[in-house]
Amino acid sequence: MKILVLGGTADGRHLAERLSQLGVEVLYSIAGLVRVPTLPCEVLVGGFSQFGGLATFLKQRQIDLVIDATHPYAATMSNTAVAAGQETGIPVWRFLRPAWQPQAADDWRNYQNDDDLLEQLKDFKRPLLSAGQMTREQLLAITQSEGFEQGVWRTAVLPKFDVPETITWLKAIGPFDLDSERDLLKRYQIDVIVSKNSGGDSTSAKLDAARELGIRVLLHQRPQVNKAVRTFSEYSQLIEAVQAFSASASSTQEPQQQ
Structure with missing residues (x-):
């Protein structure tokens, strides 16, 4: 076979x-x-x-x-x-x-598309963008959203374009542990996480860190x-x-x- x-x-x-x-x-x-x-x-x-x-x-x-x-x-x-x-x-x-399921102390919201995401990001200053590959246009739209100051974009693949100056790009491949995720959120003063609802254990530590620190998580609907x-x-x-x-x-x- x-x-x-x-x-x-x-x-x-x-x-x-x-x-x-x-x-x-x-x-x-x-x-x-x-x-x-x-x-x-x-x-x-x-x-x-x-x-x-x-x-x-x-x-x-x-x-x-x-x-x-x-x-x-x-x-x-x-x-x-x-x-x-x-x-x-x-x-x-x-x-x-x-799919990941929220616990009692989690502050999660779902978003359906780019417009929905931008609407939900307007109240935050420092997002961690961990939903995978994005275009330069998508990143620029986020940097121009109301309240935005500085963001972090984490992917496993080198971008093929110049990343906006107010976005810090980090190359990283999971699995990630709780200590490193907590340190990342604190170091960059992250106040919201953007992620896919990937499920599994490889990238779930950021959710645990967000729960500890009281950070909102915006999850792209599957x-x-x-x-x-x-x-x-x-x-x-x-x-x-x-x-x-x-x-x-x-x-x-x-x-x-x-």
């Missing part, structure tokens, strides 16, 4: 590694914007347009199962995977981290994506399902080989 894992996340990387250890043939795909992992399987970098599209790739490489383990906000890739699965008849499963054949939020359940799928596929192929 051959599985394509759509990754670019720690979840996807761990999944590809574990399935390879179990003897499953795995192809692991990433955009390659940050770093290319070393894995005991084939790693594909740069998307599927180089192969004529995902559906064509699935047929050419005789993929039996696709597991979408991309970031919860990678809606385009997730929808492309579902469409390719429907076109080829190849099942597409999704691993989706549960995008709606097309439904996969099956969706898992527990890693162990996904592994068990893959093993069952593999066993079922092997049993149906045996008579054809006799």
Whole structure:
């Protein structure tokens, strides 16, 4: 059996590694914007347009199962995977981290789009922008919002443009710990955090630090994506399902080989 894992996340990387250890043939795909992992399987970098599209790739490489383990906000890739699965008849499963849930002492607000974010930022002076990649235009709009003084923008990828002077860019790749996040918020006198609701433990320490310091958190609502054949939020359940799928596929192929 051959599985394509759509990754670019720690979840996807761990999944590809574990399935390879179990003897499953795995192809692991990433955009390659940050770093290319070393894995005991084939790693594909740069998307599927180089192969004529995902559906064509699935047929050419005789993929039996696709597991979408991309970031919860990678809606385009997730929808492309579902469409390719429907076109080829190849099942597409999704691993989706549960969204973060607020605790009693949290001060969280959701925002839907850039305009909504700007409206909610007008009462703050020093935001930590930790929602991933942004354009120069988006950053400029934030710097021009009412009350803005100085901001910090933290990403894993070097910007391809000149960052506005009132924005301090920090390169950092998780996981982050509570002490370092607390120190960051204090050092730059952050009074609001902008983040995606990514889920998981890798970047959740900033939420704990915000709770301690009484800082508001603005969370970008997760995008709606097309439904996969099956969706898992527990890693162990996904592994068990893959093993069952593999066993079922092997049993149906045996008579054809006799």
